[in-house]
Amino acid sequence: MFGFHYRLERKAIGLVVGIILVASIGGIVEIAPLFTIHQTVEDAPDMRVYTPLEIAGRNIYMREGCYACHSQMIRTLRDEVERYGPYSLAVESKYDHPMLWGSKRTGPDLARVGGKYSDEWQVAHLVDPRSVVPESIMPAYDWLSRNRLKTDNLGEDLKALRTVGVPYSEDMIANASSDAHGQAAPDSKEAESVVTRYGKETSVRPFDGKPEELTEMDALVAYLQILGRLTDAAKKPVATAER
Amino acid sequence: MAVEEKDRDPHTGYLTTGHEWNGIKELNTPVPRVIYFFLSLAVLFGIGYWILMPAWPTGRSYTKGLLGFDQRLFVTEDVKQAALDRATWTDRIEKESFADIQKDPQLMHDVRETGKALFGDNCAACHGRHATGGKGFPNLTTNSWLWGGSPEQIAETIKVGINSAHPESHTSQMPAFGHDGILQRNDIEKVVAYVRSLSGAGDASADDVKAGQKIFADNCSSCHGDDAKGNSETGAPNLTDRFWIYGGDPQTVYTTVWGGRQGHMPTWEARLSSVQRKILALYVADLRIPDHE
Amino acid sequence: MIGQLTKFERQTAMLILLALSGVGLAMAIAGRDDPFGVHGVLVLLYALAGIIFVISGFFDPEPGDDRFDRYNDDPTKAGIVLAMIWAAFALFVGDWVAWLLVNPNLTFDAAWSSFGRIRPVHTTGIIFGFGGNALIATSFYVMQRTSRARLPDQLSPLFVIFGYNLFCLLAVTGYFMGVTQSREYAEPEWYADIWLVVVWVVYFLVYLRTLARRKEPHIYVANWYFLAFILVVAMLHIVNNLAVPTSLARVKSYSLFSGVQDAMTEWWYGHNAVAFFLTAGFLGMMYYFLPKRAGRPIYSYRMSIISFWGITFFYMWAGSHHLHYTALPQWVQTLGMTFSLMLLIPSWVSAGNALMTLNGAWDKVRDDATLRFMMVAAVFYGLSTFEGSFMAIRPVNALSHYTDWTVGHVHAGALGWVAMITFGSFYALVPWIWKRDGMYSWKLVEVHFWLALAGTVIYVFAMWNSGIVQGLMWRTYNDSGTLAYSFVDSLVAMRPYYIARAVGGLSFLIGALVGCYNIWMTIRTSSHAAGEFMGDLPDPVLARTPALQAGE
Numbered sequence A: 001m002f003g004f005h006y007r008l009e010r011k012a013i014g015l016v017v018g019i020i021l022v023a024s025i026g027g028i029v030e031i032a033p034l035f036t037i038h039q040t041v042e043d044a045p046d047m048r049v050y051t052p053l054e055i056a057g058r059n060i061y062m063r064e065g066c067y068a069c070h071s072q073m074i075r076t077l078r079d080e081v082e083r084y085g086p087y088s089l090a091v092e093s094k095y096d097h098p099m100l101w102g103s104k105r106t107g108p109d110l111a112r113v114g115g116k117y118s119d120e121w122q123v124a125h126l127v128d129p130r131s132v133v134p135e136s137i138m139p140a141y142d143w144l145s146r147n148r149l150k151t152d153n154l155g156e157d158l159k160a161l162r163t164v165g166v167p168y169s170e171d172m173i174a175n176a177s178s179d180a181h182g183q184a185a186p187d188s189k190e191a192e193s194v195v196t197r198y199g200k201e202t203s204v205r206p207f208d209g210k211p212e213e214l215t216e217m218d219a220l221v222a223y224l225q226i227l228g229r230l231t232d233a234a235k236k237p238v239a240t241a242e243r
Numbered sequence B: 001m002a003v004e005e006k007d008r009d010p011h012t013g014y015l016t017t018g019h020e021w022n023g024i025k026e027l028n029t030p031v032p033r034v035i036y037f038f039l040s041l042a043v044l045f046g047i048g049y050w051i052l053m054p055a056w057p058t059g060r061s062y063t064k065g066l067l068g069f070d071q072r073l074f075v076t077e078d079v080k081q082a083a084l085d086r087a088t089w090t091d092r093i094e095k096e097s098f099a100d101i102q103k104d105p106q107l108m109h110d111v112r113e114t115g116k117a118l119f120g121d122n123c124a125a126c127h128g129r130h131a132t133g134g135k136g137f138p139n140l141t142t143n144s145w146l147w148g149g150s151p152e153q154i155a156e157t158i159k160v161g162i163n164s165a166h167p168e169s170h171t172s173q174m175p176a177f178g179h180d181g182i183l184q185r186n187d188i189e190k191v192v193a194y195v196r197s198l199s200g201a202g203d204a205s206a207d208d209v210k211a212g213q214k215i216f217a218d219n220c221s222s223c224h225g226d227d228a229k230g231n232s233e234t235g236a237p238n239l240t241d242r243f244w245i246y247g248g249d250p251q252t253v254y255t256t257v258w259g260g261r262q263g264h265m266p267t268w269e270a271r272l273s274s275v276q277r278k279i280l281a282l283y284v285a286d287l288r289i290p291d292h293e
Numbered sequence C: 001m002i003g004q005l006t007k008f009e010r011q012t013a014m015l016i017l018l019a020l021s022g023v024g025l026a027m028a029i030a031g032r033d034d035p036f037g038v039h040g041v042l043v044l045l046y047a048l049a050g051i052i053f054v055i056s057g058f059f060d061p062e063p064g065d066d067r068f069d070r071y072n073d074d075p076t077k078a079g080i081v082l083a084m085i086w087a088a089f090a091l092f093v094g095d096w097v098a099w100l101l102v103n104p105n106l107t108f109d110a111a112w113s114s115f116g117r118i119r120p121v122h123t124t125g126i127i128f129g130f131g132g133n134a135l136i137a138t139s140f141y142v143m144q145r146t147s148r149a150r151l152p153d154q155l156s157p158l159f160v161i162f163g164y165n166l167f168c169l170l171a172v173t174g175y176f177m178g179v180t181q182s183r184e185y186a187e188p189e190w191y192a193d194i195w196l197v198v199v200w201v202v203y204f205l206v207y208l209r210t211l212a213r214r215k216e217p218h219i220y221v222a223n224w225y226f227l228a229f230i231l232v233v234a235m236l237h238i239v240n241n242l243a244v245p246t247s248l249a250r251v252k253s254y255s256l257f258s259g260v261q262d263a264m265t266e267w268w269y270g271h272n273a274v275a276f277f278l279t280a281g282f283l284g285m286m287y288y289f290l291p292k293r294a295g296r297p298i299y300s301y302r303m304s305i306i307s308f309w310g311i312t313f314f315y316m317w318a319g320s321h322h323l324h325y326t327a328l329p330q331w332v333q334t335l336g337m338t339f340s341l342m343l344l345i346p347s348w349v350s351a352g353n354a355l356m357t358l359n360g361a362w363d364k365v366r367d368d369a370t371l372r373f374m375m376v377a378a379v380f381y382g383l384s385t386f387e388g389s390f391m392a393i394r395p396v397n398a399l400s401h402y403t404d405w406t407v408g409h410v411h412a413g414a415l416g417w418v419a420m421i422t423f424g425s426f427y428a429l430v431p432w433i434w435k436r437d438g439m440y441s442w443k444l445v446e447v448h449f450w451l452a453l454a455g456t457v458i459y460v461f462a463m464w465n466s467g468i469v470q471g472l473m474w475r476t477y478n479d480s481g482t483l484a485y486s487f488v489d490s491l492v493a494m495r496p497y498y499i500a501r502a503v504g505g506l507s508f509l510i511g512a513l514v515g516c517y518n519i520w521m522t523i524r525t526s527s528h529a530a531g532e533f534m535g536d537l538p539d540p541v542l543a544r545t546p547a548l549q550a551g552e
């Protein structure tokens, strides 16, 4: 072995090829089968896609770096299930490009926070977390309710997402901007078609309490309120990849 | 090619490999046995673990391991077992009446112990860690209730929520008297003066209070009652105590009457089990501070 | 620097910079109402600064052929200075981030300074800005010495250094504006990712071309590690960053993979960024500077072989230990855990090899803070790899994951190993390369050492405590069989540890600032000993015609 190496280390190309070979194996064995083994991602016929407003909110979630403090992955451990609800399934982040499972819980897990609190609370908490939770160390995000949401390009976002595998229709792409407006303004004429396009489970509400203007707060709250609610698969009795 | 001169390191007694890179040499020290030993040990442990546990992909499936272990089945069992272990007291919570439970110190001990974290993780965000509320979120330690303060009524409120998505949700709304043009600005100022006087504020002129009383009787008493003590049928709060949901300063009360109010309390039916909700109702009822009218 | 370029190289540099400013201009125009435009302006300004710099020396006399008698250390000098600037910046931001968890109002009501935006500024600034510049700088230095060959040309190493810093700048300024892919340690958006690929390919070619010209028949261990660092980081970077941009005029892109496959790819990358950026690269650094400073031969050539290939092979399997108990299928977790345990052996073999090399030089360790930096680094390397393997065990990870324990582990590795080995190597290297007697003040090196050590110990102990307290509070059950603490209860319990950590971090930061000052003063004070032995053997014998190694 050392004799072989004694010769190998005299050739840069030998080392290069050796390193590439030795370093490739692990990744290939661990990643490739995740695409071929069917059980990896559970079947969930009721799985919905994010609306354009929710996608915009998700992008704000990433922009502000919420994932640095919040996980979205309830592990298969008793205390997590008892605190946060049913453990997370792979299918629940099937349309998450990228996933936001997170690696640190400076704040609580958010995988099932959708519907847990009211819109008013979410807004109050984001504007000034310590006004509702005095012990909180979460930053204040008050600019979100001042910033108007940019929606002109949402069609491009949906299109890119379709390229990577999210089943958005032509119709959804074409109307992305108007759907975003409609979802946060229940009495507007755009509101109706949001539900026709995205299903009656879709929440159409003035998320930030101001139906007359569409803010980044609308988008982020719409996203937070959908977390854990794209499918009910996790609520079924033992959801396991097997059996 | 350089001539390889192997020399002996005086300190360790080992030979060098004969190479030198800008003055750096290497000893050809043999690999200590213990390294091979530990390496084999680690690999053997790995192999053993692979045999027992799900481990290697096989294209369309993977090896399941002799133990048949699956983390999802395991946690499901674990949670179930824990529930069984708790059944000694949770069964009684489920079956017995609120009054009976409240009389049983041991059960109430369990309620307080469990209720604290349960309230902390689910309710404290709005009502505060000590249930004393905050702007927009009612104090739960008082004796004045929107929807009734018996443990049964509290349990119902927790289950269906207020103005929530639940089909049987409590629903309530305070009209927007100013915004919707029902009352004029100076009428609102007067009724605000009256309402504030009910809980002892003495900073308004007697005339205003008097005029406000009339306006109140015409517009407000249908919900808040003639005595303004609230009504747990409509969810209208008692306006005569010193507790406010939104605040009792003139500006805030004005805003309330001008713009109306509609608080939202989520439903907990899908999120918490009936036992958990019952525990919370008992816990909340137990928090009531006696001198809080 | 420009004086060392030939006329042709100066012209090429101008062309490259003009092309770059063209790209910047195009970006600025196309992305007018998007952060993309701001980055276009940044690229343009960066290129213009380069152009001014080149013009300032454009008409200097061309260098003589005597430059081939010396190693080319200009890129290394630039790299050292840049690394220290990034260190000061990123450690400052790190400590700021730490104080934010003590007092969240330290954002001063601005969006750019909130926790979620500046945390990646810290991680990228320190890993890529400080670590990356240090690795590129030392690798150029080490490669030339251990090959007895000069860098293949004057221009491409400069392209690597300055191109790489443009990448870091795009990354960090992007986070302030909220531009991020939110992939940990790979946050920069698609255009920065592509630019890094370009820079990295040139880096790799510089490396290969130098090795091909070497006059030592054998390639030294340090270079194995540097090679692995360059190659594997390229592999990881390309696969992990596969994404579809929404438009060529916007920053936003969506990753190719989603959900569970995305998680595995991200942590295959994330873990091996640790392995090949923060470990392999710095092992390369250690393998040169530690024996050199100690004046001792490497303890065992054979142990080097075992640890090198062990690390290269095992590490690549271990990424899934970041996803224990998650929706990632359990079989992948099993592989991640078992290979993490095996990984401990080669890791400790490296650490042991380093420490055994010091046998016979312990008196120097006692007296010489520079060598002591390297010794402590090897100890922390051993410690954090042990801790890592331990945390990779599923039931341990059940406790440690999501908590500050991970952060403690990270900084045992990052402060104790990565930063310490770098500071040690720099204190050795700076006098050699700038041809000074020694550092401006050895006392300040000593001060830096103790500030750094104290800071590290305080930081790590605080986080071990908070992490374990946090993990335990989350899973503590009371006698009734229900959860004993709410999340906010655990939050309140963290406060004293967060304060301690921020204080420890401050100590580490001050140490680094002392280091910056010392290095700066060393560079500024005039040469005393030019021409004497400066880290190189008396006569590097650089032949003017490169001798290709047989078989290359």
Ligand code: HEM
Pocket (backbone or CB within 6 Å): A068, A103, A104, A106, C091, C092, C094, C095, C096, C097, C098, C099, C119, C122, C123, C126, C127, C131, C406, C407, C410, C411, C414, C415, C418, C419, C501, C502, C504, C505, C506, C508, C509
């Ligand atoms: C002045 C010294 C330092 C301070 C005060 C500091 C502080 C911090 C803080 C507060 C965090 C965020 C932890 C959290 O989210 O709870 C962090 C994360 C991190 N820091 Fe540092 N840091 C310092 C030095 C370093 C150095 C020298 C490195 C690397 C060479 C480094 C690498 C990292 C990494 C990789 C993370 C991310 C950890 C994770 O995601 O788990 N830090 N640091």
Ligand code: HEM
Pocket (backbone or CB within 6 Å): A103, C184, C270, C274, C278, C279, C318, C321, C322, C323, C340, C341, C343, C344, C347, C381, C384, C385, C386, C387, C388, C389, C390, C391, C392, C393, C397, C400, C401, C402, C406, C409, C410, C412, C413, C414, C417, C418
């Ligand atoms: C044998 C070697 C090592 C092993 C097996 C190992 C293992 C681990 C494990 C199990 C985690 C926790 C994952 C989680 O629960 O989220 C972790 C996190 C981490 N380790 Fe190590 N570690 C090793 C060496 C190192 C070294 C030398 C460094 C150098 C700085 C390092 C840097 C990190 C970082 C930055 C993270 C945080 C990742 C994140 O969550 O953002 N590790 N490591």
Ligand SMILES: [Ca+2]
Pocket (backbone or CB within 6 Å): A184, A206, A207, A208, A209, A210, A211, A212, A213, A214, A215, A218
């Ligand atoms: Ca709105």
Ligand SMILES: [Ca+2]
Pocket (backbone or CB within 6 Å): C181, C183, C186, C187, C188, C189, C190, C193, C241
């Ligand atoms: Ca990236």
Ligand SMILES: [Cu+2]
Pocket (backbone or CB within 6 Å): C270, C271, C274, C318, C319, C321, C322
């Ligand atoms: Cu790892």
